[in-house]
Amino acid sequence: MWKKLYSWLDERTGVEGLIRKINDEPIRGGARWSYVFGSGILLLLVLQFFTGIFLTMYYAPTSDHAHASVAFIQKAVSGGALLRGLHYYGSSAIIILAILHFAQTFLFGAYKERRELLWISGLLMLLLVLAFGFTGYLLPWTQEAYFGTKVGTSIMGEVPAGGPLMQRIMLGGREITTLTLSRFFTLHVWLLPLLLILLAGSHVAFFRRSGPAGPYHHRDDARTELFYPRQVFLDALVFLLIFIVLIVLSLNLKAPLGQQADPTTDYLARPPWYFLPLFELLKYFPGNMTLVPAVVLPGIAFIVLAVLPFFDRKEERHPLRRPVATVLMLLGLFGSGGLVILSKYQDGMNPDLRAKIESQRREELAYLDAPFQPEEIGRSLPIEVPMVQVEGNMRNPVLKIYFANCANCHGRDASGGALGPSLIRLASSRHLSRDFLLKYISGHVREPSPDSMPRFQQLSLDQRGELADWLLNLRSPDQLSEPGETAAQSSLPSVPKPAAAPSQGPKKAAEIPRAPEAFLKTCAFCHGNDAGGNIGPSLVGITAKPERSPEDLLKLLDDSRAYGLKDPMPANFPKLSVDDKKAIVDWLSKLQ
Amino acid sequence: MSKPSNSAHVSDRRSFLGKITGLIAAFVAAVVGVATGKYALYPAFRKMSEEQNWQVVCPLEDIPEHEPVKRSVVISQDAGWGRFNSQRLIWILRDGSRVVVFSATCPHLGCTVNAASNGFMCPCHGSAWTGDGQRLGGPTLRALDTLDHRIEEGVLKVKYEFFKQSIAEKEIIS
Ligand code: FES
Numbered sequence: 001m002w003k004k005l006y007s008w009l010d011e012r013t014g015v016e017g018l019i020r021k022i023n024d025e026p027i028r029g030g031a032r033w034s035y036v037f038g039s040g041i042l043l044l045l046v047l048q049f050f051t052g053i054f055l056t057m058y059y060a061p062t063s064d065h066a067h068a069s070v071a072f073i074q075k076a077v078s079g080g081a082l083l084r085g086l087h088y089y090g091s092s093a094i095i096i097l098a099i100l101h102f103a104q105t106f107l108f109g110a111y112k113e114r115r116e117l118l119w120i121s122g123l124l125m126l127l128l129v130l131a132f133g134f135t136g137y138l139l140p141w142t143q144e145a146y147f148g149t150k151v152g153t154s155i156m157g158e159v160p161a162g163g164p165l166m167q168r169i170m171l172g173g174r175e176i177t178t179l180t181l182s183r184f185f186t187l188h189v190w191l192l193p194l195l196l197i198l199l200a201g202s203h204v205a206f207f208r209r210s211g212p213a214g215p216y217h218h219r220d221d222a223r224t225e226l227f228y229p230r231q232v233f234l235d236a237l238v239f240l241l242i243f244i245v246l247i248v249l250s251l252n253l254k255a256p257l258g259q260q261a262d263p264t265t266d267y268l269a270r271p272p273w274y275f276l277p278l279f280e281l282l283k284y285f286p287g288n289m290t291l292v293p294a295v296v297l298p299g300i301a302f303i304v305l306a307v308l309p310f311f312d313r314k315e316e317r318h319p320l321r322r323p324v325a326t327v328l329m330l331l332g333l334f335g336s337g338g339l340v341i342l343s344k345y346q347d348g349m350n351p352d353l354r355a356k357i358e359s360q361r362r363e364e365l366a367y368l369d370a371p372f373q374p375e376e377i378g379r380s381l382p383i384e385v386p387m388v389q390v391e392g393n394m395r396n397p398v399l400k401i402y403f404a405n406c407a408n409c410h411g412r413d414a415s416g417g418a419l420g421p422s423l424i425r426l427a428s429s430r431h432l433s434r435d436f437l438l439k440y441i442s443g444h445v446r447e448p449s450p451d452s453m454p455r456f457q458q459l460s461l462d463q464r465g466e467l468a469d470w471l472l473n474l475r476s477p478d479q480l481s482e483p484g485e486t487a488a489q490s491s492l493p494s495v496p497k498p499a500a501a502p503s504q505g506p507k508k509a510a511e512i513p514r515a516p517e518a519f520l521k522t523c524a525f526c527h528g529n530d531a532g533g534n535i536g537p538s539l540v541g542i543t544a545k546p547e548r549s550p551e552d553l554l555k556l557l558d559d560s561r562a563y564g565l566k567d568p569m570p571a572n573f574p575k576l577s578v579d580d581k582k583a584i585v586d587w588l589s590k591l592q
Numbered sequence: 593m594s595k596p597s598n599s600a601h602v603s604d605r606r607s608f609l610g611k612i613t614g615l616i617a618a619f620v621a622a623v624v625g626v627a628t629g630k631y632a633l634y635p636a637f638r639k640m641s642e643e644q645n646w647q648v649v650c651p652l653e654d655i656p657e658h659e660p661v662k663r664s665v666v667i668s669q670d671a672g673w674g675r676f677n678s679q680r681l682i683w684i685l686r687d688g689s690r691v692v693v694f695s696a697t698c699p700h701l702g703c704t705v706n707a708a709s710n711g712f713m714c715p716c717h718g719s720a721w722t723g724d725g726q727r728l729g730g731p732t733l734r735a736l737d738t739l740d741h742r743i744e745e746g747v748l749k750v751k752y753e754f755f756k757q758s759i760a761e762k763e764i765i766s
Contacts, residue, residue: 047624054628058672065673072673079631086624233609236616243620374670378677 023228028214030223031231035212037101039235040242044094045200047243049193051087059139061185063178066141067260068375074257075372085250091133093242095274098126099333106305106329109317110213116309118206123306125199128192133274135188138181143360146261147269149176149184155282158290176263216317258364265439268356270347277339280346301332359435366431398470399480401463404528405456413477427471437468458538516587518580522573531591543589553585635672644668649741649748655686660707660723662696667752680752682739683712685724689743693750694725694736702757705736712736733760 010016027035058077060069073080102122105111111119138149153176157167172179214221225231271279281293312325319326347353402414406423416422427437441456441464459467473479515529523531523539531539542548547563548556556563561571573581647665655661661684669676681696681704694712696705703716711728712721719730727735740751756763 050624050628054631057632060673068673077631077634079627079629079634082627083631229607229609229613233613236613240616240620243623247623374675375673376677377674 023226023232025208025211025227026224027212027227027231028224029212029220030225031227031234032215033234033238034104035231036235036238037097037104038207040238041094041097041101042200042204043235043239044090044097044242045196048087048090048094051083051090052189052193054083055087056189061139061182063141063181063261065375066139066181070140070257071372072374074255074368081254082247082250085253085255086246088255089246089249091129091136092273093246094129095133097242098129102126103329103333107319107326108213108216109319109322109325110216111309112312112315112317113210113213115206115210115213118203118210119309120306121199121203121206123302125196125203127302128196128199130274132188132192132196133272135184135192137272138176138184139188140257141181141261142258143261143265143267144256144258144269144364146176146263147267148271149180151269151279152271152275155290155294159295160291213317216319218317254368256364257368258360259367268353268360270343270357273340276343277336280339280343363433363436366433366436370430370432398466401459401467402470402480405459406467409453413480414474415477423471424474424477427468427474432472434465434468434472437471438464441467513587513590516580516583518576519584519587522576522580523584531588539588540591542591543585544592550585550589553588554581557581557584640670644670645751646742646749647752649682649684649750651746652686652689652691652743652748653746655684655691655748657686657688660685660712662707665750665752682750682752683707683736684748691741691743691748692724693739693741695739695752695755697737697755698732699734699737699755699757699762700730700732733758734762737762 006016055073058069058073058080060066070084073084075081105119105122134149134152138145153167153170156170157163159166168174170180170183171177172183270276278294278298281297282290285293314322316322347357406414410416410421410423414423426432432440438461441459456464515524515531519531520529527537527539543550543553552563556565557576558572560569576584647667649655649663649665655663662681663684664679664681666677667680669678683694683696683705685692685694694705697703698705698714698716698719700714700717700719703714705712705714705719705721707713708720711723712725713719714730714732717731719732720728721732721736722728725736725738727733737755739753742749754765756765
């Protein structure tokens with residue numbers, strides 16, 4: 001039955017001949033372990049294509065969603081961690097195999113005997129693989145990705161004459177923006193793969209034309225063996241081994257994923273390992289000589305390698321009888337390896353750097369282990385917000401901060417309110433670090449829901465520190481009642497109280513006229529009863545600011561977007577009458 | 593190994609090594625295939641938690657009594673990496689702990705229903721309802737659509753739903 005189908009197919013497609021053509025490639029000197037690199041790369045490339053295609057199924061190539069979408073793939077989608085891990089570690093495996101393949105071809109003189117094009121197409125693919133690494137690095141839009149790309153593209157800007165222009169073309173502007181991400185995405189997913197298919201196809205075709213070079217010692221030249229089955233088997237076995245290693249890495253170590261890129265932080269960026277030699281070399285050249293290690297040296301090396309088969313016409317292939325070539329290649333290989341080790345060693349020896357790198361790594365691991373939280377798209381607070389007021393008369397300073405800033409949303413006992421989640425055990429169960437909380441509260445790290453929680457930038461570092469410590473140890477709602485207080489006293493009234501005397505206003509309560517009713521009803525939820533700021537910024541002294549004169553404020557209340565204000569500030573207040581607005585602005589202009 | 597003759601091809605193909613190679617290929621394909629299948633189908637078969645259908649309005653105490661109160665609820669759709677929020681308007685009538693919640697979407701063609709002096713009124717084509725949502729006049733074929741609600745620990749929650757328009761019966765669009 002199968003045989004019939006097969007011969008039916010074969011008659012029409014010639015598939016048998018094709019398979020024969022592939023399988024019956026004669027190998028001079030017989031099948032060998034040392035020939036596995038090329039096929040290994042090819043199989044890994046197929047795996048990269050496959051995993052890459054499926055990664056784009058959930059990936060969103062825009063700077064505001066890229067990170068959340070990668071986190072979704074990594075943490076939520078079944079099989080996502082595996083596919084992403086295979087793609088991530090697979091790229092490193094390709095580069096390792098490519099270097100081995102390249103070094104072997106060079107050392108064994110296999111580029112000789114009319115194999116110039118085969119050699120050059122291979123070199124180009126080596127570059128292409130690095131370009132894949134460079135463009136793919138930015139796509140998860142993590143801190144590491146952002147700052148790594150920043151350094152990489154800045155080097156490009158150093159090239160005299162054309163450099164800055166090239167950098168701008170590459171970035172799609174002067175800065176790394178969502179356009180940069182789109183460009184890198186297009187390159188990584190469309191243009192480079194097309195180029196790669198072209199080059200890889202030519203490479204294999206050239207290889208088939210010239211045939212394998214065979215061992216350099218020519219001892220077994222008389223012997224030939226067909227590609228199938230022994231060489232195919234060796235190739236498959238090696239690929240299987242690599243595949244299993246990749247799976248183990250993907251599932252145990254996982255592909256790293258740190259926090260979302262934030263250009264305002266002082267992240268310490270280190271390139272991926274395959275760019276470390278270049279990176280390390282950069283340190284030994286002064287700033288105005290950046291070009292030498294970054295462009296000139298690699299450029300010269302590449303050109304020399306590319307023209308090598310045209311000049312090196314001797315038939316000798318034995319590495320020991322080509323001492324100059326062999327020594328140069330070994331120098332290059334061990335030199336690069338040494339630079340990688342040196343770079344790691346230097347980072348490890350400098351206590352400041354080491355502490356910084358370690359704390360970054362801890363944060364990344366904590367983020368990777370935290371459960372996936374979808375990104376909030378659109379306003380997550382109701383437009384018609386209920387007023388919840390809590391009086392902040394607490395002796396414990398942390399509770400004071402809590403009630404003034406957090407209780408509105410997270411509830412009076414921190415076990416969750418109408419608008420915010422429970423904070424009890426939140427920090428401990430999600431393994432959030434103190435550092436992370438500090439940044440989260442002020443809005444510097446806004447993952448996963450950038451819009452749902454306001455940025456509390458008005459809180460000082462100390463205040464945020466107190467909150468963070470408190471949150472880390474928050475195990476039960478009882479911790480919100482003050483010592484000596486009975487539970488009844490501490491449970492605050494749930495009905496909105498009439499506006500309490502301002503607790504933290506810049507002036508004493510008696511000197512400030514009471515806020516108009518319209519303000520208390522409409523604005524106080526965010527800006528505080530005394531306009532001293534709560535979720536929204538303080539409005540004290542606002543009329544002294546540019547574009548915020550009383551006249552401006554009146555217009556602003558009708559169209560806040562025209563004044564550059566964004567959600568969660570409402571665009572306008574249709575419920576306020578003209579008199580209401582005037583009363584509010586009048587009152588605000590008195591607060592100095 | 594000797595140079596294989598043509599007749600050796602067939603036996604070669606069936607050789608032990610060939611079979612193992614086939615097994616390896618099958619193994620790799622199976623692992624990648626199963627992982628990819630699960631990956632691609634993931635969102636298609638994910639259950640929504642019942643809790644997601646209930647939206648918090650506000651503490652019951654905060655709703656004034658004996659007058660229609662307009663509030664908004666945020667309905668969230670978890671789709672992949674995002675939680676896509678959008679706002680829907682509701683009308684609440686409260687008498688102590690007795691609460692009725694109406695969708696503010698007009699059952700005629702979907703405009704937003706307003707409160708009027710003697711009940712509710714749709715600005716688009718003039719449908720009108722009494723203060724407790726009964727149909728008074730205009731093109732609407734039915735009363736205002738009530739929404740399920742519950743009160744949990746003093747907080748009013750609503751299950752926002754969409755209903756078919758322009759028909760006499762209230763029918764949920766799922
Ligand atoms: S949509 Fe409300 S009356 Fe037509």
